[in-house]
Amino acid sequence: SSSGTAKNTSLINLHLATGQIGKPGAGPFSLTGQPNAMGGREVGGMANLLSGHRDLGNPAHRAEVAALWGVTSVPQQPGKTAVEMFQAAADGEIMALWIACTNPAQSMPNQTLVRRALARAEFVVVQEAYAGTATCAYADLLLPASTWGEKEGTVTNSERRISRVRAAVVAAGESRHDWQIAADFARRLEVLLQPQRTSTPAGLTPMFPYTTPESIWLAHRETTRGRDLDITGMSYALLEQSPQQWPMAEGQTQGQARLYQDGIFPTTDGKARFISVAYQGVAEPRSARYPFSLTTGRLRDQWHGMSRTGTLGQLFGHVSEPCVQLHPQDMRQRQLKEGDLVHLTSVRGSVLVPAQASLEVGLNQAFMAMHWGEEFLSGQSTKGERLAGVNALTSSIFCPDAKQPEFKHTAVKIVKAEMPWQMLAVAWLPDAQSMTARASLRGLMAQFDYATCVPFASAANSRLGERGGVLFRAARQDAPAHGFLEQIEKLLQLHGPDALRYTDHKRGQHRVARLVERETQTVLAGFMLAGDTSAQSWITTLLKESLPAHAYGRALLIPGATPPVPVVSRGQQVCACFNVTDLAITDHLAHSNAAPAQRLASLQASLKCGTNCGSCMPQLQRMVTQA
Template identity: 50%
Template sequence: MSQEVKSTCCYCGVGCGVLIRSEGGVIIGVRGDPDHPANRGRLCTKGASLHLTAQGHGRLLHPAWRPTREQPVQRSDWATALDLAAERFAAIIREHGPDAVAFYISGQLLTEDYYVFNKLAKGLIGTNNVDTNSRLCMSSAVAGYKQTLGADAPPCCYEDIAAAGTLLIAGANPALAHPIVFRQIEDARAANPAMRIIVVDPRRSETAAIADLHLAIRPGTDIALFNAMLHVLIAEDRIDRDYIAAHTDGFAPLAELVGECTPQWAAAICGVAAEDIVRAARWFAGSGPALSLYCQGLNQSAHGTHNNAAIIHLHLATGQIGKPGAGPFSLTGQPNAMGGREVGGLANLLSAHRDLANPAHRAEVAALWGIPSVPARPGKAAVDLFKALASGEIKAVWIACTNPAQSLPNQAAVRAGLARAEFVVLQETFADTDTAAYADLLLPATGWGEKEGTVTNSERRITRLRSAVPAPGEARHDWQIVVDFGRRLGQKLGNPTVDRLFPYKTAEAIFTEHVATTRGRDLDIGGLSYALLEQRGPQQWPFPEGATSGRQRLYANGRFPTADGRARFVAVRHQATVEQPDAARPLSLLSGRLRDQWHGMSRTGLVPRLFNLDDEPCLAMNGDDMRQRQLADGDLVRVSGARGDIVVRVVADAGLAAGRCWLPMHWGSRFMNSAGVNALVGDAVDPHSQQPELKHVAVEVAAAGLTYPLAAIRRCADVGEALRLLDAARTLLPGFAYASAGLYGRASPLVVWRAAAAAPVGADLLARIDDCLGLAGDSGAITYRDARRGIDKKAVVDDGRLRGVRLAGETAALAWLRQALAEGELDAALLRFALAPLATPPVSAPPRRIVCKCADVSDDQILAATAAGADLAGLQESLKCGTFCGGCMPDIKRLLSEQVQQHPEAA
């Protein structure tokens, strides 16, 4: 018998509610929770595919260890593994002190997991060396809120999107990174056609395409733009002087500074028209409530804190905060980065928004935990933590639920640090991440659908999660692993209070203690409990004891969580990106996200249909820049920076100005033969937030000179077979100057492998490729060889159907072969084209357009169903199109209308 359990999506910080359907201890389906306030039943492509990631492939199921780094992992048991970890950590702490160990954790952990990690490091061991991958995405937003408003507390809610008159979207592409928020933007625009949308982005992104005004500024010039907008507001007396006088400090020095920041001055710096800057300022102040949405484009900068402060200034100067439709709204990157911030899960924070630098706050936490003191010395933030591993200052690191060997900047240095570390523990759901190769001890943790606890989304809304299925193998909940390890470590360190520090038997006990730490703080949740969250659903904070609901918007009364209750203006000045283009590296490389992939793809990389739009890493580039370098669409190029180079395929993008290029951040060593874009990016950080400048690096792009292409496509019976073959295909990646491996699929899942070399490869290597892709042997094989031109092709046929193709020396037919194989059938009449050099499909294999990307439904499927009599409800029932995010509904209705016009008798 199947059952449904309420949970949330484990991807971005929108915090969408989901209903997980399971049967016999196995997750078999997922749908949006219509009662969850964040999404009201909608899901994006990633969320709609979550159940397809829960089938067990690649899971870490048992503790394992390596006697040496050169040896394969050996299975262990929990007692042995945790005793080993406790002994190694204890020995290092005794010899080198508590700051010789560190913990690097994740915004994908639950709040309860985060809480015990923080207590383990700061309360038991006595080190503040506990940081998180939220440092890479949200720490500048934290610091920006604290510098101006006094606390790390986004003051807005999702309902403000519908209430806004002007929407300023800066350094964010919610169409891809936060799709359900983007659906709300589309709904708001449809309901209020007068809404003004301003998008600030160096690239004409999918979000910029709907803007009334797109300010395609030069990378890193956000402060110049916002200061110039403030200049216009002041010069035209569009500010709220009464609000400024009553509720803020520091305006006069900032006003003097921006007096020099004219629109003409900013236009020269930003590369946009001065009149567009004036227009943006006037719309912000004069077109109804103004709401700002911003994310990594502002945060991932060496001056990210001040980027955030500069946009917040616009709200404070106009009194556009604490009101419906108004305020600075930082979009959270990860599903529980906010929860981690609530419990102090960064090297400079303590529980409940307390600051490590504040002696009173340290004393409060020590009293709450029942320990003599909390260490005063700041811990190492993420970038410095891995530098300290490389220098030997930190000897051991415990990594949980994150993949620094792919996500951190300056990958060569990060991997060198991991290699030098004396002891690396990886607490993970998946066994094959890039970081797993450096682990001495691997500990299996539960994943999505298996965990129980709470998360907090971008609008401060706390959701209670229940496990839908039991833990697989010997996997344990993250908090259970930490508590067990903490007790063992405390005993080895001779700490008599360790049992009092970690008394927890349930996640609820941890949440109850966390609640107690928040009482009287800005995020007071003294009125929340698991029971209340279960009965009344997700709730926003603050929710103090005695409250009947959480607070939708903060600062409506003009009081801020500062010493005097007043917000602060900060005199921020324009700063350039750390790396400036020059003659050797004249291009600005930007990094970003794709809609259908998440982080390093350890989870989304399990779903073939999530590769259907992008199945290899491609560099997007301005067409003029390509022509200057004699490059064409599809060429392989070498992208060179100060820290090395990578080889990828290039495509023209009309949305990029000359001098700019763009590369997704998801691909790492599991899907290509390098660490990806983060191999190029430098590790300079913001001095206030310690967040690295991941968004920008100066590069040069040139033809890679790899003129011998190779490719293989293999149709598989099911996803399990595809994933096993993908693992085999990955072993081929290091042998080529360019190589990528991924999936693709609709009716049939495919493995797609590509590579290139400078000269034809030998028969032995071709045989190895065939073997890895399941194309070995002569049975059912059709071959074509042209030794003079170095062409060697092979197609394998089973019962008249094409099983797969390996191409070497010429690969023009790759794209249409991939489509035909993905449809599950290849007409026997087309088999003769399998080895032909065809860049376009034969007439009998027309291209299909995917209309509903969430359910992977094409236009021809919809037309076939409507021809058979299906109406909208029938399409939704049979094909599931239009039942997830809703973004495809206009296209579906258009197709239905066309069908009625062509066949009115069927209407």
């Protein structure tokens, strides 16, 4: 939000005015967007902060940190925040960028500016665990880094509780931990900038002597002494036993569970302060030209730019492809049907995306998941440029205090797109080959006006590592050259002699279906519908659910929304962890007349849904209540 600090200040004022603070079940709570955002602030991981909740603009704080670090001073000028940094790079003020643990070519707003900055920078270092992110394409130097399951360290959650993180597996290949890369670079830089520290006989203590995550944590611990987050009473040995809350000063045996219980606040007189803030509207209000309010947000089973979660087809069972959700009344007024392609446009850019009706969206509002970057949703603009996903639309106007951009509101217009030629290609492939195929297909997305490429899985394909599904959907004003379709066929292994096919070059029609024998029955291994895609619903169900297909034969090539033989679906996925569908849940609930709590418990005991990550629990509870 462009006024996020003001909004949060108002919430704190409300808590103070009503006395809802320092007691169980009360108090403003930090709902951060990252699992270790609290920990990041504690160590000074922002452009205007220093370790231990210190302000870089405070001379006393700078002096304290300089003494702890053994240097004469630390820079007094705060660095630029993310939005400011990319603006400066786009303007030529910043010539080198080092990007770690983030994917700005997907996640930052105003992608036109971000990509101009990345292209203009003379040297771009990307420190990344996944080579397929959009930002990696701009890297002059790509440093392979370990990912979360390979790391050691600590994290702090929203209740100030510090937990130990332990590596589950050894870092893959030549990848290194982020702290190792940073410390190694710093030591080499120290040799160049302060050679006396390493060349003198006495040998001054090096500034970066860290050899383990614990050694770094101990240095950080000392910076908290006497501060509001004092953790000098903690140790790795203690954290190995159980997580601990700060503050926990040296000599204390446990941390403070709840702050401000005594009504004393960290001010000179111990009293809290109300801060008066005036209401501010959105930075970019709707207008006659841009009459919709676009909100971006998370999907239940995905994470940020999907560099990791986007590789698992099982996590696409809840929301399988990109879409923009609109109120049904807005759909009717614009004569839009489910799945129709629309131009979603702001003053900064445009994307082409299918429309989906949803009663969870208000009138004149639109919702699109924040995850859909060019890795999954792309195409070619009218200017011949590659489309950059949803953040091509969003605004980089930010809160003057927090410097966070206004992701949650963008004024847009929505216009139906006329794309006469459309294509859908779907196939099962050996798991390793499916990832290679997706990478190659993503390279072809810019050849279309609209294209999406996603993995998939199904309840019938629950054994991970066996095979992976690939779905490639595209649309254009006219049919591409047939050789282009053959290229897609080869990537999806639809080109063999065992494939059934029909082609009408004159009308731009092309259909392919490949049947295989699998576990004593004939199933559909892959298909392509180009031109007329009206059969997509039933034939996709037939393939994804690995339903028996021996009765179809060449009828698979017949166009039309009605299947030649009825297709009985196993249902829509509800629980991603155990691949439980809505039909399985409905069937179980039909045999129970108990109270809702008992029905839910029976459901969990029988099908296991809702017993692992818990993300499907809201939907399960609705189904139990409505059954």
